[in-house]
Amino acid sequence: MITLLFFLSSGLFLGWSLGANDAANIFGTAVGSRMVKFRQAAIIGSIFVIIGAVVQGAGANDTLGKLGSVSTLAAAFTVALSAAATVYWMTRLRLPVSTSQAIVGAIIGWNLYTNNQTDFQTLTKIVTTWISGPVLGGIFAALLYMLTRKVLNRVRFHLFYRDVTIRLGLILIGGFGAYSLGANNIANVMGVFTTAVQFPDIHFGIITLSGTQQLFAIGGVAIAIGIITYSKRVMETVGNTLMPLTSEAALVVVLSQALVLFIFSSQSLSNALVSLGLPPIPLVPVSSSQVVIGSIIGIGLLKGGKQIKYKVLGQISVGWIATPVIAGIVSFFLLFFIHNVFKQDVGFKTVINSEPVSQQRVSNKLNTADTIVMHQTKEIDKTVQSGEGESSLNYGWVVSMFLLIVLMGVVYYFFLRERRLREKEQDKIDELEDFIALKAKSLEQEAKRYEEEHQNLDKELKYQQKEMVNMAMNIIRKYEIVGQIKDDINKIKKSVKEDETRKALNKVILKINQNLLLDRDRESFQMHLEEHNSNFMHRLSEAYPGLTENERRLATLLRMNLSSKEIASILNISPKSVEMNRYRLRKKLQIPPKENLTQFIRSF
Amino acid sequence: MSILFKNVKELVLEVDEFLSTVEQGVLIFKKGVYNYLDKQEEAFFDNIKNIERLEAVADKLQRKIDRELYLHSILPQHASDIEEMIDKVDEIIDAAKESLYEFDVEIPYIPDELINDYKRLVDASVDAASAVFPAVTTFFREPVKVKGMLTKVYFYEKESDKLSRNIKRRLFHEMDDLKLSQKIHLRYFALHIETISDKAELLADYLSINALKFNL
Numbered sequence: 059m060i061t062l063l064f065f066l067s068s069g070l071f072l073g074w075s076l077g078a079n080d081a082a083n084i085f086g087t088a089v090g091s092r093m094v095k096f097r098q099a100a101i102i103g104s105i106f107v108i109i110g111a112v113v114q115g116a117g118a119n120d121t122l123g124k125l126g127s128v129s130t131l132a133a134a135f136t137v138a139l140s141a142a143a144t145v146y147w148m149t150r151l152r153l154p155v156s157t158s159q160a161i162v163g164a165i166i167g168w169n170l171y172t173n174n175q176t177d178f179q180t181l182t183k184i185v186t187t188w189i190s191g192p193v194l195g196g197i198f199a200a201l202l203y204m205l206t207r208k209v210l211n212r213v214r215f216h217l218f219y220r221d222v223t224i225r226l227g228l229i230l231i232g233g234f235g236a237y238s239l240g241a242n243n244i245a246n247v248m249g250v251f252t253t254a255v256q257f258p259d260i261h262f263g264i265i266t267l268s269g270t271q272q273l274f275a276i277g278g279v280a281i282a283i284g285i286i287t288y289s290k291r292v293m294e295t296v297g298n299t300l301m302p303l304t305s306e307a308a309l310v311v312v313l314s315q316a317l318v319l320f321i322f323s324s325q326s327l328s329n330a331l332v333s334l335g336l337p338p339i340p341l342v343p344v345s346s347s348q349v350v351i352g353s354i355i356g357i358g359l360l361k362g363g364k365q366i367k368y369k370v371l372g373q374i375s376v377g378w379i380a381t382p383v384i385a386g387i388v389s390f391f392l393l394f395f396i397h398n399v400f401k402q403d404v405g406f407k408t409v410i411n412s413e414p415v416s417q418q419r420v421s422n423k424l425n426t427a428d429t430i431v432m433h434q435t436k437e438i439d440k441t442v443q444s445g446e447g448e449s450s451l452n453y454g455w456v457v458s459m460f461l462l463i464v465l466m467g468v469v470y471y472f473f474l475r476e477r478r479l480r481e482k483e484q485d486k487i488d489e490l491e492d493f494i495a496l497k498a499k500s501l502e503q504e505a506k507r508y509e510e511e512h513q514n515l516d517k518e519l520k521y522q523q524k525e526m527v528n529m530a531m532n533i534i535r536k537y538e539i540v541g542q543i544k545d546d547i548n549k550i551k552k553s554v555k556e557d558e559t560r561k562a563l564n565k566v567i568l569k570i571n572q573n574l575l576l577d578r579d580r581e582s583f584q585m586h587l588e589e590h591n592s593n594f595m596h597r598l599s600e601a602y603p604g605l606t607e608n609e610r611r612l613a614t615l616l617r618m619n620l621s622s623k624e625i626a627s628i629l630n631i632s633p634k635s636v637e638m639n640r641y642r643l644r645k646k647l648q649i650p651p652k653e654n655l656t657q658f659i660r661s662f
Numbered sequence: 663m664s665i666l667f668k669n670v671k672e673l674v675l676e677v678d679e680f681l682s683t684v685e686q687g688v689l690i691f692k693k694g695v696y697n698y699l700d701k702q703e704e705a706f707f708d709n710i711k712n713i714e715r716l717e718a719v720a721d722k723l724q725r726k727i728d729r730e731l732y733l734h735s736i737l738p739q740h741a742s743d744i745e746e747m748i749d750k751v752d753e754i755i756d757a758a759k760e761s762l763y764e765f766d767v768e769i770p771y772i773p774d775e776l777i778n779d780y781k782r783l784v785d786a787s788v789d790a791a792s793a794v795f796p797a798v799t800t801f802f803r804e805p806v807k808v809k810g811m812l813t814k815v816y817f818y819e820k821e822s823d824k825l826s827r828n829i830k831r832r833l834f835h836e837m838d839d840l841k842l843s844q845k846i847h848l849r850y851f852a853l854h855i856e857t858i859s860d861k862a863e864l865l866a867d868y869l870s871i872n873a874l875k876f877n878l
Contacts, residue, residue, distance in 0.1 A: 092735055092738040092739075093735075093738060214804055216670075216802050216803055217737060217740075217744075217801075217876070218670045218677075218736055219670055219674070221670075222667060222670045222736070226666075305739070525834075525846075529842055532838075532842075583842070586842070
């Protein structure tokens with residue numbers, strides 16, 4: 059049991075990393091945008107991934123089996139370990155990677171090492187789905203996105219209801235996505251073990267779990283553990299790497315991915331197509347990440363393609379080719395080690411040197427068939443017992459190739475490390491530049507705001523000054539009119555001889571002289587003036603403590619750019635007195651003769 | 663999940679109630695100013711009491727909406743936008759209440775020849791606010807239609823600007839018999855009334871930007 063668990067560990071590790079990484083394709087946007095809680099996503103994802111693996115995992119597994127039926131436990135362990143190591147290493151180096159492609163590459167590596175023939179028809183079928191999967195995802199996503207937009211625009215959904223519906227959709231479709239992921243990708247995790255590990259069937263009433271299904275259930279649990287233990291970090295950091303997504307778009311992307319994965323793993327759907335006279339669906343493990351990318355591109359192209367980051371797309375395409383190649387090489391050399399160092403049977407296929415048989419020799423051959431079969435059986439038994447397959451590969455050639463590849467690997471590793479360091483530095487520079495740009499923008503906005511505030515204050519000030527000038531003008535006009543009336547009354551008084559009338563006129567003149575109305579206005583104006591220029595008057599008093607109240611008032615009026623005549627009217631003194639006061643003020647302020655008094659006060 | 667739908671239903675009702683409370687508040691403000699201008703003291707004090715009550719209800723609802731948006735994590739990416747918008751709606755009823763208080767406390771003397779001008783100003787200002795509320799309701803259901811609904815708000819806001827300017831001009835150019843202090847006092851009251859339409863315009867600006875954001 060322990061040996062079995064040890065050999066299964068590489069597959070379980072692969073399952074764990076699949077769960078940790080690929081669950082983000084299903085619930086990443088939902089959790090990242092806080093639409094769905096991680097706990098909710100993890101529970102739903104774990105349950106459905108196991109159900110999908112057990113119920114529908116067989117289809118894709120058969121195709122993988124056709125590519126290479128890894129016959130021994132040690133070989134299955136090595137192949138899964140190669141795929142897992144490739145996925146882990148490439149993920150660490152932040153290179154785009156797919157478990158499906160890694161396992162296919164590792165199986166081909168096993169085929170090459172053990173002389174098992176690679177079924178090119180199956181390989182073509184698999185490689186075709188690597189392209190058709192994302193393309194189909196893109197088509198689905200574009201169609202579903204159009205449909206969603208149409209429905210949302212037509213149905214008058216309240217924004218809050220829309221949000222909850224999308225959330226519900228993200229959970230339901232997430233469940234479907236997890237089911238499809240389990241169904242399609244379980245073959246990557248446990249497929250290589252299905253030939254080597256045979257469990258007896260288990261019966262639960264009407265339900266019977268076959269040995270393969272039990273193996274898939276174990277793999278499903280490994281994926282679930284990956285989801286629960288590690289995917290939170292991936293989900294929370296899953297950003298809008300390729301294109302910014304709205305919640306509706308995220309829903310469409312997850313649904314498209316789930317549909318594609320479901321289609322490529324559904325035996326019943328394939329059978330249904332066959333019964334309709336259509337070609338069957340190739341049941342192949344597809345990379346969920348690549349289908350997601352295809353779906354996002356589909357939506358991006360529908361929106362005009364401007365938002366797609368083509369640089370990221372280029373990097374992803376490199377991973378498409380690099381993953382199976384690297385996994386194949388790793389698998390080949392790991393098998394070499396397991397076989398030669400640990401003396402484990404890795405499932406060699408014995409090569410029989412049979413010559414072309416002519417028609418005349420057929421009967422002789424038939425006669426000696428039994429002898430040959432007996433001889434060959436003995437040979438195979440010998441081979442299995444010694445654990446040393448008759449490899450057609452030359453031992454020395456393999457070692458030198460291995461050293462060469464290790465050397466290349468080391469060079470490549472340093473190259474990648476250098477590139478990562480450069481990228482890190484570039485990231486830091488970009489971050490700094492972004493920060494500076496952001497800061498500059500915020501400062502610019504701040505400056506703009508201050509400028510606007512300043513302009514508003516300026517406007518307000520001008521308005522208030524205008525108001526005060528209006529007030530002053532009002533007083534002046536009144537003063538002039540009252541003055542004219544006084545002159546007119548004086549003229550009338552001179553022409554009138556009756557005493558009573560003259561007395562009455564004298565009373566009027568007295569009233570005018572008391573100037574009640576004018577004084578009230580003036581008082582109110584002066585109050586207003588002081589109120590609005592309190593700052594200026596305070597500063598003036600601080601700088602020139604010797605100034606009298608009247609001089610400070612004169613300075614304030616001069617600050618409003620009023621002429622001497624106007625000031626005289628406001629203060630109810632003669633223009634000559636204003637001139638005299640100006641002269642005194644000049645002396646007290648110690649203004650040089652060449653400088654203008656009004657300008658000095660306005661700039662004070 | 664049905665609990666979530668129930669919560670959302672409650673939240674939708676609360677937002678609608680909040681909007682209708684603010685709308686009622688603005689209409690009470692209009693009636694209040696009318697009653698003040700027509701010297702209907704008793705009715706005016708009733709209006710003040712009503713607007714106080716409505717403002718308190720609106721505040722309570724606003725706090726409830728804020729809390730529930732976060733508690734149930736509804737529209738998590740746009741919660742702050744929604745809250746800011748609700749806040750801007752609340753500012754309208756706040757301004758209306760403050761304005762009526764000013765009338766109550768300062769008891770401005772409004773000459774008979776200006777009463778009609780003030781009534782027209784109140785009409786335009788309240789019309790601007792009344793035009794923005796349906797746009798808020800539509801924002802939650804059909805953001806794409808919001809922009810078209812804001813034309814009225816901008817029109818009434820300009821209209822109230824014009825009317826307010828007219829009142830000020832008349833005060834300072836034609837009404838020599840008024841004391842300066844009275845003129846300044848009346849000028850501030852034109853400003854208080856105009857604030858309602860200014861707040862409506864700010865909300866309209868915010869709505870048009872956010873409607874665009876939600877349509878993307």
